[in-house]
Amino acid sequence: MIAELILISAIAVQSAPDRLTPQNYELIKQHISLKQRDLGFQQIDWKSSVYDGAVAANQQDKPMILWIYFGDPRGGC
């Protein structure tokens, strides 16, 4: 079962199908889906403003990590 999943995953990453069909639907869906490595970033409790981060960091006496980019770094960046 695990080997099968690894094989499917490898195929999905390696080759781009010509078109979407009911037969390759799951393979394409699997390629697009968030992977474990993608979810690591999502599991961090990101504050969405400097104000909220500074207040929380001050209360907890911890430094802030400021990730500042154009767009929404939670996904759209």
Added chain:
Amino acid sequence: MSKNFVAVAANDVAYSQHPDKYNWEYRLLAKVFESEGTGIHQGIFAVTPSGKLIRNLRYGWPAPDPVRTLQGLRQSLAEYQSQSKFERLLARTPNSATDKLRFESESFARPVGVLDLRVVKRSYPFSGMTAMDVRSPEYYSIDRLWYKPTEYRALVPNRIAVGESVSVSSPFAHRLVTLCHLMVDCSPWRPNEIQKASLTSRIEKVEGDIVTLALTAEYALSANSQYNKGRYGGTSLGNAKWDRSKSTIVGFELVSYGKHFVGEMKPNMHVGSAETMVGSLITLNPVGSDPDNQMIPTHWKNGYPRGWGQRD
């Protein structure tokens, strides 16, 4: 990381363009960068709550070096702990009513009863690609796609019987297409750039109150504006589950796949072929504590009708 740090993800443009430069929150952020010249800088930084820059943590671009980054985090923590509380903490607790910046996007909220969809997009490998290209399959993009009950009702045929179908009209299909939910990296498409966007919903199964709808779609897009010179051709397959007793969608999955041509290659974004095969997966937004749950649609301002998500 949460054990030792408080993480903040913020949009530098939103801060830079905010008109209230005297606000406490703006001044705190500006203070972080005062040693690096004027303005708000992009990047990853370790900072004290009092707004003192400890360290720039950008080690490697576009792929950060995990070993050096971890080392930088440890050094930042040690430097923080070596500072006095007077130096590292705020002199006073700020007041959210007066010290917190208000952004225009806060006026746009998720309306009651909205169909809240999460869009994940990822390209396939293409010739000449490197990690410098935003279309690399190493990267994914997440967005939100929202519909009100009056809008998503368009998915359901008038007569509930297996085999009944409906051609789904605007705004459902148009919002899906124009707000760039089919491909990574593009500017929105204008309605006159849609050559084809046909979405059909057919009743596949009826079990009690749950009506299973099979969704199929076909798209052809072509743009030649100053914002978008791309082309796209693709299809979608998926399903939705309509609970007729509650008049709501209780299940949704749509996979789209097609060929995207980036009409204008940008040196800071694109490397290799201008053409990529790209997929999009749209599902109900998973209920949970993922930070992207707080997201609003990227194109909330220009992609939804005025007042559509106006907060009361």
